[in-house]
Each structure stands twice: as structure tokens, then as C-alpha cells.
Amino acid sequence: MNEISEIKIDNKPPQERYYTYAYLDEQTKRMIRRAILKALSIPGYQVPFGSREMPLPYGWGTGGIQLTAAIIGPNDVYKCIDQGADDTTNAVSIRRFFATVADVATTEDTAKATIIQSRHRIPERPLQSGQIMVLQVPQPEPLRSLEPRETETRAMHAYEEYGLQYVSLYENISAYGRIAATAGYPVMIDERYLMSPSPIPKFDNPKLDMSPAILLFGAGREKRIYAVPPYTKVRSLDFEDYPFETQTWDEVCALCGSDTSYLDEVVLDDQGNHMFVCSDSHFCAERRENGHLGPLAGHSLAQKSDDSNANRVLQEGIAK
Amino acid sequence: MNAVLKVEPKTITEPQVLLQVRNLTKLYGQVTGCLDVSFDMRAGEVLGIVGESGSGKTTLLNCISGKLAPTSGTIAFNARRHGLKDIYALSEPDRRRMQREDWGFVHQNPRDGLRMRVSGGANVAEPLMNLGQRHYGNMRQSTIAWLSRVELDLKRIDDKPRNFSGGMQQRIQIARNLIHNPRLVFMDEPTGGLDVSVQARLLDLLRELVRDLGLAAIIVTHDMAVARLMADRLLVMKGGNVVETGLTDQVLDDPQHPYTQLLVSSVLQI
Known part of the structure; x- marks a missing residue:
């Protein structure tokens, strides 16, 4: 299970199909790489990009796949997880996709992977320097549910007007007596940009803070890329009298007995x-x-x- | 965020000029919105803008409240941070912050002024969060204080605005626009669309609040009764021009301009 398995379905040597290596053509990959560089230079800022049609529906990870396709190389070791698991349908399909189109080795071992693509989780094992975490994002705009106008949310980001985001937390406390939001819990990146960490549970929010790995976020349908460079301060929003808390369980894992994992x-x-x-x-x-x-x-x-x-x-x- | 609170030396004696409008003109291509409007407003003063539909009342209000850039003319506002400055000469973030800090805007339709997806309580507390308050308990207390001040049932604080009646929605909107202690409140037909008994109670409440807080307010209305009840001074508009201005009682009791005479005489008597 921990061994790096090499699946090569296409038997043509890599150089013969180099032009469309990793599915996308070279111009598209360059465009996405430029967007990634911009996103890394302005941590938390949503960079628009020309999202392409991918061979799977929106909502299944088109943004993440385009990011991975733009950064992957033949020497990478690729891991893909869905809901934290390596063996769910979507994870298996996307992993096989890159094994096929990019001739990369795949693994389930977090420590051995150089690129980890995920939808809902950040692995329990701490990420290391040199690793890249790619997250698939359905809705990149954290303010969208409160402010439907794109022109307005852009102005709010530009002028750092983030009071509105606290309205959602206020609503949570008045309805449930605590901040009950669990996934997509809003964070401040380097005390400048408000960012949605998207569908990861707030349990994983502290893992974003000062992470040694690069964190890339891609939203295919919404055509946005954003990023958190290594060692960047990431703060989860909260109130002075209702501090940020992660989920806890009374039980331990029934199989391995872990009391620290999600x-x-x-x-x-x-x-x-x-x-x-x-x-x-x-x-x-x-x-x-x-x-x-x-x-x-x-x-x-x-x-x-x-x-x-x-x-x-x-x-x-x-x-x- | 880190701009220094600067107060420029005042040259005018009390009460200060709060708003200074000079030669304000707004043209929509060939169509006139408003033409060459000038007036001053001082702290604590309530100004009524009256006139028929299409006379340029709302254009004037939108220009003054920073929503619509005028074709020519200046609007200077005495902001806490900047002193008396042309609002369109301020940078956009500064102008937006001034609007958040010093102004309130009560829309005719509460749906334009409220966030319909969040509860009444959160709607009222939002301006506090926009100004940087981050203590839930304190904000909750101010919200409750304001909701009782506008005579709203506190049991319904966490209901969504769509579950409130029109009059109650308007009360929430008023609380939302006064909670952050603004210096100037714009009201666009604040009682339009409400039945007369609710209208009367709301006007009573508004008048009380404006007097208690010493607020300056600009009220746009086509209802002479509202103008009579609320405003200290009136601006009568027709075809984009201000045709008559003066103290409310003076304008309504002894109208000089033919149009004002028509306006006053066309009020229905019961």
C-alpha cells in the first residue's frame, strides 16, 4: 500500500506526446502557471484565469486538475484524495488520469508525494517543505453568500472591507450559541486578504497557518486561482468573546484508536x-x-x- | 485603516456647516437630472426635498450621498476624519469609509437597504462590524437596545426580514442606519408604501430619534404631511430646478412660487 506504484497505460514514450503532456496544451499551461505565480505573489488574492473544459463535469475537480496539469512533471509523485480517502471513486479516477496523461508515479503515502490533490481534507501527517497541496474549490468568494455583486466584493477585497464576513459568524452565534460553521471557514491571509479555504473542515484550518508546503486553490467553474505561499500567516476569523475552535470528538478512531485525527x-x-x-x-x-x-x-x-x-x-x- | 484622524481648523462658528452643496448639476445626456443646486446644511438640521415625480429629488439625493457622480458642481461634507472636503475629491476607499462612519441611508423599500438573507439582529449589528467591532456580546447588547428603541418585539430579533411586516422592516432599517451614531442620515421616502397608521407611528418615532440624537437628515418626499412633520427647511424642486426654499412653515403656509402653490393646494383634505 505504501509502495509507489507505476501505472503506465499509454505505452508511447513520453517525448512523443510531449506537446499535450498532462492533457493541457503548452499555451494553456503557461497561462495557468502565470496565474499561479501571480496568486503566490499576492497571497489570498483571487486571480482570474481562462479555465478550460475538462473531461469531467464542473464540481468534480476541474480547477484542481488544471492546476495539477500545469505544475506536474515526469519526476513528480502524485497523490489524490477525496474526503480524506485515497480509494474513493473520484480520487481513483483522477489519480489514474494523471498516471495516464503525465506518466507520473502515484502513491497513497503522504510523505512520499510531491503533489497532493484534495477536495475536502488536508492530510493528518504534517506537510513538508517541497510538497504542493492542490485544492479543488467550488466557490472561491467567501463573501458571495452575503454579497451577490461581484463588483462589490472586488471593491471590498481591494479596500480591505471585511466587516461583512463577521455577519455570517454573528448569525451563527445568534442561532446556535457558538460559531457552528464547519467547512469553508473564512481565513485572513497575512492580515490582508480574506480567503475561503473552501471545502476543508475548520479542523484543518490551523494546518494552513505557517505551512511549509505550497497551497494552491483552483476553481474551474468560477475561473479563479488563489494560493498561500509557504510560511504564511493564516488566521481563522472569530469574535473576541467567541474564539475560533476546531471540531472535537468524544470517540477515538474505531480502527486505529487515534484521538487526534478528523x-x-x-x-x-x-x-x-x-x-x-x-x-x-x-x-x-x-x-x-x-x-x-x-x-x-x-x-x-x-x-x-x-x-x-x-x-x-x-x-x-x-x-x- | 491607519489613516490619522485629522481635524482641520474650523473657521465657521457653531453650529458648523455639515454639508455644502454648490452649483450641483447632473445631466443624463440631453435629459436634466438636476440643475445648479446650491445649499448649506448645519449639524442637527432636517432638510426636506419635495416635488413631484421626476422633478430630480432622487437624482439630487443620489449625488449628495455619493452614489452618483455629478456632471458639475461640488458637494463638501464635514467628515470626522477629513474635515470639510469635497466628497468626490476623496479617494474611493476614503469615501466609502466616510459613508460607513458618518452616514446612514434609509431606502424607501427596506429590501434595498437590508440584507434579506440574514436575521434582523445581524442586519442591525452589521454597521458595527463594518466599523471594526469584534465583540459579539457588546454588539448584541447595542442591537437589543436599538431594537427596543424602535419599538420592535425583541423575541423576533433573530427572524429573517422577510418574515416581518413592511413597517417592521422599515424599523429595522432605521435602527441599522442609526446604530453607528452617524452625523447625517439620508431618507428616500422613508414612509412610502406604508399604510397611514403605521406611517404616523413611524414618523413620530423618526422625529423623536432625530431630535434626541441631534442628527442632521435629508428627507426626500412627495408627501407634504411628512415634510411638515419632519423638516426644518424645505427645498421645492421642479424639472430639476430648486424653485423655492425656506423654512417649512413659511413655504407651506405662504408659498411664493406658482408650482409650490399648486403643490400645497393639491394636498387632499379629509
């Missing part, structure tokens, strides 16, 4: 049984390999989900 609830049957497991599948697997055991260790869901295993689980289900 947990997903998994429903086990119709009788109300459920368990909490790490959302970061590689983090969980690595812990189990190192001998950490949770209360439900050895559960059938802990097995590696290859086809034979899926069949076995299915058979067990039928037998019951």
Missing part, C-alpha cells in the same frame, strides 16, 4: 450501530501497521478494499 461517522447497520473512523485513510492504515488498535480493530471494513475483499464483505452481508 473522524467520519460510518453507519454499520439498520440497528443504529455506527463507528467513527479516521477520514484520512492512509494515516489510519499506517497507524494500524504500526500496531495501534482501536475498539473495533480487525473489523471487515478495515481490510484493504480490493475487489476480492469487497466480494467477501458482500457475501458476509448476504449470509447474515
Whole structure:
């Protein structure tokens, strides 16, 4: 599971299809790279770019894929996660896509990857210098739900008028008694630009702060790229009397026993049984390999989900 | 954010000139919006702008309130930060900040002045957040204080504006525009579209608040009763020109210009 697997579906040597290496043509990649450089120079600022049609629908990661295609090279090691897991449909498809079009090695190991593309999570294992995190963004504008006019939100960013964002937090407290927003929790980048970290849970917000890795955000439908360069201050918004807090769980991971990771609830049957497991599948697997055991260790869901295993689980289900 | 609070030396004796409009003209191509309007306003004064539909009242209000750049002429406002300065000579961020800090704008239709997707309470507290307050408890208290001041049921503080009646929406809008202690409030037909009993109570409330706070206000209306009740001075407009100006009672009781005479005589009597 931790080994770097080399999948080469197209047998043509890389130089023969160099022009459209990694799916996009050279001009498009240059345009995207320019946007990335601008985004890195102005941390948190949304740079417009000419988003291309990609071979998958908007909302499935077109922005992230274009970013990855623009920065990937044959020596990169690529990891793709969806909801924290390496083996979900979308993650598998996008990983295979780049293995095919860019001849890169792929991995599930966070430490070995040079480019990590993700939708909802930042891996539990701290990112390192030299790594690039690519995030797929549905709505890049944090103020959009409060202010529908693009001309107005642009002026607000330009003049640093961010009082309005606090209205959403105020609403949260008056309705729930605490800041209940969980994902896409707004952050200030280097005390200048307000940014939506997009669909990552606020649990991951502290990982953005002073991260040694480059963080790139791409919104394909909205045609915006923004970035957080390494070692940049990222502050989650809050009130003086309601400070920022991340989610916590009373349970530990049922499989690996971790009490520090982000947990997903998994429903086990119709009788109300459920368990909490790490959302970061590689983090969980690595812990189990190192001998950490949770209360439900050895559960059938802990097995590696290859086809034979899926069949076995299915058979067990039928037998019951 | 880091501009220094600068107050220029005052040459005028109290009460200060708050707003100085000189030769204000707005043309929409060949069509006249308003022509060569000049007036002064001092702190605590309530100015009514009356006239028929299409007479240029709203154009004048939009020009003065910084929403519409005039074709020629100047509008100088005595801001807390900048002193008496032409508002269109200020940079855009400075002008926007001045609008946030020193002004309020009550729209005729509360839907234009409120954020319909957020609760009434958050609507009222928004100007405080725009001015940099970051303490929820304090803002909540001021919100509650203001909502009770405009006689709104506090149990409904967290309801969305669409669930309020027109009169209540207008009250929320008024609280939202007064909570940050502005120096000048613009009101565009603040009681238009409300039934007469609600209108009367709202006018009563507005008059009380304006007098209590010593606010300066510019009220655009075509309703002579509103003008009579609220305004100290009147500007009568017709075809983009100011045809008559003077103290409210004077203008309404002894109108000089034929159009003003027509306007006053066409008020319905019961």
C-alpha cells in the first residue's frame, strides 16, 4: 500500500506526446502557471484565469486538475484524495488520469508525494517543505453568500472591507450559541486578504497557518486561482468573546484508536450501530501497521478494499 | 485603516456647516437630472426635498450621498476624519469609509437597504462590524437596545426580514442606519408604501430619534404631511430646478412660487 506504484497505460514514450503532456496544451499551461505565480505573489488574492473544459463535469475537480496539469512533471509523485480517502471513486479516477496523461508515479503515502490533490481534507501527517497541496474549490468568494455583486466584493477585497464576513459568524452565534460553521471557514491571509479555504473542515484550518508546503486553490467553474505561499500567516476569523475552535470528538478512531485525527461517522447497520473512523485513510492504515488498535480493530471494513475483499464483505452481508 | 484622524481648523462658528452643496448639476445626456443646486446644511438640521415625480429629488439625493457622480458642481461634507472636503475629491476607499462612519441611508423599500438573507439582529449589528467591532456580546447588547428603541418585539430579533411586516422592516432599517451614531442620515421616502397608521407611528418615532440624537437628515418626499412633520427647511424642486426654499412653515403656509402653490393646494383634505 505504501509502495509507489507505476501505472503506465499509454505505452508511447513520453517525448512523443510531449506537446499535450498532462492533457493541457503548452499555451494553456503557461497561462495557468502565470496565474499561479501571480496568486503566490499576492497571497489570498483571487486571480482570474481562462479555465478550460475538462473531461469531467464542473464540481468534480476541474480547477484542481488544471492546476495539477500545469505544475506536474515526469519526476513528480502524485497523490489524490477525496474526503480524506485515497480509494474513493473520484480520487481513483483522477489519480489514474494523471498516471495516464503525465506518466507520473502515484502513491497513497503522504510523505512520499510531491503533489497532493484534495477536495475536502488536508492530510493528518504534517506537510513538508517541497510538497504542493492542490485544492479543488467550488466557490472561491467567501463573501458571495452575503454579497451577490461581484463588483462589490472586488471593491471590498481591494479596500480591505471585511466587516461583512463577521455577519455570517454573528448569525451563527445568534442561532446556535457558538460559531457552528464547519467547512469553508473564512481565513485572513497575512492580515490582508480574506480567503475561503473552501471545502476543508475548520479542523484543518490551523494546518494552513505557517505551512511549509505550497497551497494552491483552483476553481474551474468560477475561473479563479488563489494560493498561500509557504510560511504564511493564516488566521481563522472569530469574535473576541467567541474564539475560533476546531471540531472535537468524544470517540477515538474505531480502527486505529487515534484521538487526534478528523473522524467520519460510518453507519454499520439498520440497528443504529455506527463507528467513527479516521477520514484520512492512509494515516489510519499506517497507524494500524504500526500496531495501534482501536475498539473495533480487525473489523471487515478495515481490510484493504480490493475487489476480492469487497466480494467477501458482500457475501458476509448476504449470509447474515 | 491607519489613516490619522485629522481635524482641520474650523473657521465657521457653531453650529458648523455639515454639508455644502454648490452649483450641483447632473445631466443624463440631453435629459436634466438636476440643475445648479446650491445649499448649506448645519449639524442637527432636517432638510426636506419635495416635488413631484421626476422633478430630480432622487437624482439630487443620489449625488449628495455619493452614489452618483455629478456632471458639475461640488458637494463638501464635514467628515470626522477629513474635515470639510469635497466628497468626490476623496479617494474611493476614503469615501466609502466616510459613508460607513458618518452616514446612514434609509431606502424607501427596506429590501434595498437590508440584507434579506440574514436575521434582523445581524442586519442591525452589521454597521458595527463594518466599523471594526469584534465583540459579539457588546454588539448584541447595542442591537437589543436599538431594537427596543424602535419599538420592535425583541423575541423576533433573530427572524429573517422577510418574515416581518413592511413597517417592521422599515424599523429595522432605521435602527441599522442609526446604530453607528452617524452625523447625517439620508431618507428616500422613508414612509412610502406604508399604510397611514403605521406611517404616523413611524414618523413620530423618526422625529423623536432625530431630535434626541441631534442628527442632521435629508428627507426626500412627495408627501407634504411628512415634510411638515419632519423638516426644518424645505427645498421645492421642479424639472430639476430648486424653485423655492425656506423654512417649512413659511413655504407651506405662504408659498411664493406658482408650482409650490399648486403643490400645497393639491394636498387632499379629509
